[in-house]
Amino acid sequence: MVLAEHTARQVSEGTYELIGKARELATALGGLTEVVLLGPRELADQLGGADIVVCVEHPALVEYLPEAYERALLEVLTERSPRLLMLSNATVGLDLGAALAVRWDAPLAAYVSALGIDDGAVTATVKILGGKVLVDVELPGKRAIVTVLGGVFDAEAGPSAAVAPVVQLPPPTGLDALRMSLRQVFEAGVGDVDIGAADMLVSVGRGIGAQDNLEVVRELADALGVPLSASRPVVDAGWLPKTRQVGQSGLKVKPRVYLALGISGAPEHLEGLRNAELILACNTDPGAPIFDVARYGTTVDLFDLVPELVDRVRG
């Protein structure tokens, strides 16, 4: 069973990634793929990849609201008793996965990068410690929940022109007496530069160490005439604005060249990089996961490398 995520009446790409994998697992287990649609029923048209769409409608479910979604989804789980619930490991999954693990009494694997069935048991590979370590786990019992990292499974396998039958369930009681309410929706802010459209990006991560150290990297970006971007720790530290952040909670970019300086390559960051043509990575840790996706890499210290680059680019 997959929870459909949608914004602005559009089912998310992440949902299709999950549906494609769910179909594969359902085949292996001899079961069906059900997709839960909380909110507008007409979105079922976009969920032809499911065998059954389970829909719950209520005014509190029109936009995502954690408590409303949790209650409605728990009701669906109780009613339909799926073998496995699959959620995205983004905001919705981070809210609901662990909460439902308690309420529905099921083991949860988060940050999942691989999923399989082994002798009837659900198995998963979990990425921890910023992607430096993988943990193979089994989810014991007759029910389980996973939250899956973005970009792990193929979104192409999800959509279908078929029409899935819709099972409509009544909304659970309690959706009119929630302890939270949605006040306002904010669209993405517009930055001074659009890193999503850049041909090349010079990007910095945790390895930059301090705000003052940004100057030398900024010099390189200026010499190349390209924008400076960053991974989350740099933005959280307040050294660059949010509009420069690449990754799951930032922007997805598609430059021809992405120069990653002091970026280790946490899964959330790599999700924003999937469409970069060529990644060049500089990190002093030879075990950094960024080297698994980079075409070229170096373990030279970025503070030794960048001034040399500036000299050569300026000619």
Add this chain to the structure above:
Amino acid sequence: MRIVVPLKTVPDLVEEIELTADETGIEREYLKFVLNEWDAQALEEALLLKDAGGAEVVAVGAADDPEIDQTLYTALAKGADAAVRLADASAGSPGPAGTSVAARAALLAGYLEAEPADLVITGVQAADDPDGQLPPTLATLLDLPHVSVVVSVEAADGSVTVRQEFAAGLSHELQVQMPAVIGVQSARQVPRYAPITRIRQAMQTGGLTERAVTPRAPRGGLVLRRMHRPARSGRAEMLAGSPGDVAGQIVELLRARGLVKGRATP
């Protein structure tokens, strides 16, 4: 308003991480542990609430977390009003520290039932929580409303207004009744710095209290089969040589793609 901020330490990701020979854990002996970076953001957000309207901020850590005393003293030095170290009063151990959110949440739930909070603010996730995240686990054990991936918290009249972030810059503003549990992604401002003199002062003054807590029954966990390093399938081609040599090779790669103008320099 009483704000409890659960803090935990995690291996410093800047360092290389080694696995134990039996592939069921990480070598902890020589590892440096630091405050979970999202917990640092959560503590800052709690201290901002205190600055704005006089909340009482209580930092809480589990006694078996490495470096937890130092972490709690630092929280006091930054402005927390109290720091509490929780010891498990039940017979069974919660398992290897840092590997089970379920056990950690059960311990914290035991504490919060004995000493309730108006608001629990903690990091949205940690670098070593394969079985899910603390805020929703804890909130559900206590049957409290919860919101994660939050980037600002403001309190007024028995409720908090939080901003929850989604991909690509979309965010929602929610109003949540207290008591509630909030999972912080980032604070409204950069976490404040505690000078080493003030941390030393906090250590000398003491101020760390210990509580023996009977944990709630944790939810079911995962069966660990094996830990391993990511496969090196799509391994990068490593550029060798001095920084100057490497820079030269990178510039040639860029030049070949028309991203650096001018001719190659010898």
